[in-house]
Amino acid sequence: MRLQGTMKINNSGHLEIGGCDIVDLARSYGTPLQVIDEDLLRRNCREYRQAFSLAGQADLVFYASKALLVKAIASIIREEGLCLDVVSGGELFIALQAGFPPQRIVFHGNNKSPSEMEFALVSGVGRIVIDNYFELETLERLAEANGWRPPVLLRVAPGIEAHSHEYIRTGQTDSKFGFTLANGDIFRAVQAALNAAHLDLRGLHCHIGSQILELDAFRHTAAVMIELLQSLRVRYGWTAAELDLGGGLGVYYTTGDEPPAIAHYAAAVRESVEQSCRKHDYPRPRILVEPGRSVISPPGTTIYTIGAIKDIPGIRKYVSVDGGMNDNPRPALYQAQYEGLLANKAGQPPQEVVAVSGRCCESGDMLIWDLHTPLMTSGDLLAISCTGAYTYSMSSNYNCLPRPAMVLACDGHADLIVGRETYDDLVKHHQTPERLAAKGAVHV
Numbered sequence: 001m002r003l004q005g006t007m008k009i010n011n012s013g014h015l016e017i018g019g020c021d022i023v024d025l026a027r028s029y030g031t032p033l034q035v036i037d038e039d040l041l042r043r044n045c046r047e048y049r050q051a052f053s054l055a056g057q058a059d060l061v062f063y064a065s066k067a068l069l070v071k072a073i074a075s076i077i078r079e080e081g082l083c084l085d086v087v088s089g090g091e092l093f094i095a096l097q098a099g100f101p102p103q104r105i106v107f108h109g110n111n112k113s114p115s116e117m118e119f120a121l122v123s124g125v126g127r128i129v130i131d132n133y134f135e136l137e138t139l140e141r142l143a144e145a146n147g148w149r150p151p152v153l154l155r156v157a158p159g160i161e162a163h164s165h166e167y168i169r170t171g172q173t174d175s176k177f178g179f180t181l182a183n184g185d186i187f188r189a190v191q192a193a194l195n196a197a198h199l200d201l202r203g204l205h206c207h208i209g210s211q212i213l214e215l216d217a218f219r220h221t222a223a224v225m226i227e228l229l230q231s232l233r234v235r236y237g238w239t240a241a242e243l244d245l246g247g248g249l250g251v252y253y254t255t256g257d258e259p260p261a262i263a264h265y266a267a268a269v270r271e272s273v274e275q276s277c278r279k280h281d282y283p284r285p286r287i288l289v290e291p292g293r294s295v296i297s298p299p300g301t302t303i304y305t306i307g308a309i310k311d312i313p314g315i316r317k318y319v320s321v322d323g324g325m326n327d328n329p330r331p332a333l334y335q336a337q338y339e340g341l342l343a344n345k346a347g348q349p350p351q352e353v354v355a356v357s358g359r360c361c362e363s364g365d366m367l368i369w370d371l372h373t374p375l376m377t378s379g380d381l382l383a384i385s386c387t388g389a390y391t392y393s394m395s396s397n398y399n400c401l402p403r404p405a406m407v408l409a410c411d412g413h414a415d416l417i418v419g420r421e422t423y424d425d426l427v428k429h430h431q432t433p434e435r436l437a438a439k440g441a442v443h444v
Contacts, residue, residue, distance in 0.1 A: 001341035001385050002252060004298050005040030006409075013347030015383050017301055018409025022343040025414055026303055026381050029405050032323035033303040034392055036417070038076070038410035041299040041388075044262070045080035048291060051266030057287070059270070062106050064247050064292025065091050067389035072408055072417035073296070074098035083126070085290045089116040096123060106153075106244070106288070110177050114138050121148055129153045129205050129244070131178055136192060136199075143198035153205040153244055154179060154193060156186050158224050160208045160217065178206070181228060190232055201238070203285055204229065207246025210293060215260050219272040221245060226276035233282065244288035245269060251297045253386050254337045262294065293389040300388020302328065302404075303343060306380040307359070317354045319376050324358015325365040326401045328384075328391040332364045340371050343381040348374040356382065360399050392418070400426055 003009075008016050015022045017035050026033060045063075052059040062085040063077045069091055075098050077084060083104040086092045095105060106127040107120040117139050120128055130136045130152050143150055155178035179186040186204075193201040208221050222245060229240050250259045260268075270287060277284045304321035311317045330336035340356060342348070350372040358365035367384060395403050402421030407414045 001339040001383070004252075004385065005037040005043075007037070007301075007385075009346045013345065015341060015343040015346040018414070019412035020409045020414045022303055022381060022383060025407060025409070026305070026343075028414070029407060029416065030420060031303050031305045031381070032321070032327050032404035034327075034387065034404055034406040034418075035301045035303060035414075036073070036296075036388060036406065036408050037299040037301070038408050041073075041076060041296060042080055044295045044299070045077065045082050047262040048266070048289075048295065049081050051263045052270070052287065052289065054266075054270075057270070057284075059287040059289075062288060062290045063295055064290045065095065066393060067292030068296045068300070068391075068393050069094055070392075070406065070418050071098040072415075074100050078104075085292075089113075089119050092116075092119060092123065092125070102126065106290075108155075114142065118142055121146065121150055125150075127151050127153055127202065127242075129155050130189075130193070131155045133189070133192070136189065136196070140196040140198055149198050149200050151200045151202045152193065153203050153242065154186065154189050154201070155205045155207075156181055156225070156228065158206050158208070158221060158228070160221055160224065181224075186228070187232070187235065190236060190238065194236060194238060203240035203242035203244065205244035205246065205288075207290070208248060210248050211250040212248040213250040213257065213259055215265060215268040218245070218248070218265065219268050222269055222272035223276045226273060226280060226282060229285070230280040230282050239283055240285050242288055243273065243285040244290065247290040247292050247294075249291055249294040251294050251386060251389075254339050259294070262291075297386050297389035300386065300391065302384045302387040302391065304382045304384070306376055306378055306382055309376065309378060317352065318357050319354045319382075320357050320359055321367065321382055322359060323401075323404065324360045324367060325362060326358070326360055326398045327395045327404050328358075328367065328387060329394050329396070330390055331367055332362070338368055338384050338386065340368050340373070340382050340384045342374055342376065343383040345374045345380065351375050356384075360401070397421075397426060402426065 006018050010016045017037050048061045052061050060083050062083040064085045066087050074095050078100050084095055085106050087108040102124045103126040105125045107125050108129045110131045128150055157175045157178040157180045159182050179189040193199055233239050249265050304323050306319050308320040325332045351374050354371050356368040356371055405420035406418035408417050
């Protein structure tokens with residue numbers, strides 16, 4: 001497993017994160033346990049903020065909170081000077097509970113309910129991204145009824161195929177997101193937004209996908225969007241103040257992943273926008289980007305305890321952990337690959353190859369198929385790296401498994417930021433009608 005951030009192997013041969021011995025953390029908080037490297041998270045935020053603040057340009061970085069949003073993470077994002085991208089009323093509520101300034105929030109989503117849009121308006125979010133005509137008409141009606149004129153962006157499906165898993169590509173023409181460019185739908189949407197008296201159309205938005213490792217995709221997207229803005233200026237006399245290019249920068253998960261540096265990604269985006277603006281003599285809009293995975297995924301590590309071990313001679317050796325697709329569904333959904341390390345035997349050389357299986361009742365609940373590791377025994381601690389994004393945020397109670405705890409590790413201290421769910425939490429919203437509760441047990 002590649003060591004990132006503050007990870008190191010200490011004198012006891014144990015994995016450390018943020019100066020905290022993982023064996024001690026597992027003993028104190030139990031497993032599964034998600035550990036967030038606070039120093040690395042803050043470093044990623046600062047790299048983004050600095051990379052998009054060059055040459056005095058007022059470009060903005062919005063952390064995509066769908067990757068992971070809990071109140072402590074929102075507080076760190078706020079302290080580090082980033083803005084926030086939310087996609088639901090729930091994410092907006094958590095952000096506001098964490099004291100995040102609403103004017104630094106952009107509200108996304110492809111099917112925002114009228115109540116969610118009203119919540120965003122009442123809260124005073126800085127921008128609302130309109131995804132479709134239903135939202136455009138609903139938002140105009142709500143704004144008119146309350147005397148508001150919110151800043152809005154229109155989302156475009158630009159027809160760009162990013163090189164990533166089909167489930168996390170979003171910019172192609174055949175997409176549920178945004179107004180389509182290929183059929184001219186975005187032109188009609190811009191005209192409708194300009195005619196809406198209670199909407200302040202600030203610019204356009206697009207997002208082509210996630211876990212993208214090639215900068216050319218971002219360069220091409222920026223060029224396509226500036227060309228579109230020029231066409232809109234010619235047709236309607238409208239000049240966009242802002243261009244939101246979404247997120248999508250990939251990270252290192254396993255050997256073969258070679259993600260660009262944040263600074264190189266920022267330079268590619270900015271240079272492409274500026275080159276295209278010069279080509280079309282178009283006033284440079286403020287650039288907005290929405291990184292999520294590349295901010296929070298590397299700082300996250302999940303710790304599991306090894307339980308059952310099943311050796312099928314000549315075929316495979318399965319080792320089961322006390323979590324799985326309930327706390328990390330990505331391998332089951334996208335065939336995502338991860339690296340792992342025995343946290344309590346981190347200094348020992350590999351001696352066997354095992355398949356790491358989750359504990360859910362699904363054959364597809366496999367976390368790592370071929371892990372080179374020291375000899376494993378029940379009770380060992382397995383650390384799986386780069387799990388900060390789209391794990392806890394996509395977790396479930398499948399098989400009635402409680403969600404794991406989460407700690408923030410820094411300078412030898414660990415703070416609990418999400419408590420472990422209990423069995424009581426599983427049933428706290430359950431209701432048994434009196435007509436059922438009154439019946440006695442059936443004896444068979």
